[in-house]
Amino acid sequence: MPHRSDRSPSSPSPSPALPSRDALAATLRAAGCVFAEDEADMILAAANGDPCAVEAMAARRAAGLPLELVVGWAEFGGRRIVVEPGVFVPRRRTEFLVEQALALAPDASVVVDLCCGSGAVGAALAAALGGVDLHAADIDPAAVRCAHRNVESLGGHVHQGDLFDALPARLRGRVDILAANVPYVPSDEIALLPAEARDHEPRVALDGGTDGLDVLRRVAARAPAWLAPNGRLLIETSPHQTPGALTALTDAGLHAELAVCEDRPARVVIGTPGGAG
Structure with missing residues (x-):
């Protein structure tokens, strides 16, 4: 006679409860x-x-x-x-850069978001301005993939490459708002960052070189050729880097100004072509 187990068929395990x-x-x-x-x-x-x-x-x-x-x-x-793993998380203090850009160029029609990361700055500008020709660019493929998800619904275009080399040549001399949230942490200070940034965000989005201004200088040097006559370059920086950032804009032939928001806190250097304020 075949052996029959005395055990009943096992019933499915109950689903875990949603925690309060x-x-x-x-x-x-x-x-x-x-x-x-x-x-x-x-x-x-x-x-x-x-x-x-x-x-x-x-x-x-x-x-x-x-x-x-x-x-x-x-x-x-x-x-x-x-935002996706491996992509820089936009900081709320950077909203100040967006606010400054909108105040200075409320009729902007061509917007560029350099070092775009997730594309947050470009998306915020395009949403506020409406109907702009938006271009976002980053050297990191992961950032470019993420930015596509945030700017394409706004009609924006995303490009991969090193700063201005990623942009279509037709934009030269036509950019009304050039926003660049460049990496500005000095290389030897990255180890001192909070673990959330140090361990989970790409170094390319943080490392600004020996004094944190390497990428800023590169952007400033080439910005005049891309800005419209009344265009604005806006770059976030830190308090101790402000003098060097302003000097970089001035050395590039731009009229340089500083905007400060103490509450967030945030600092943005602003460059205008031809010395015009």
């Missing part, structure tokens, strides 16, 4: 997240009711992955900007 906001916030707080409740809300929304997704995202965040990379987006300029 408080429980998730407690996990995140234990991992050192200062704004644990806000982060819990974002993770729960991004997971869309999937307990396994919540668990996976909470684990990645607890391991130190930036929240924006955990949920897949960053808020910038009132928009959700798609």
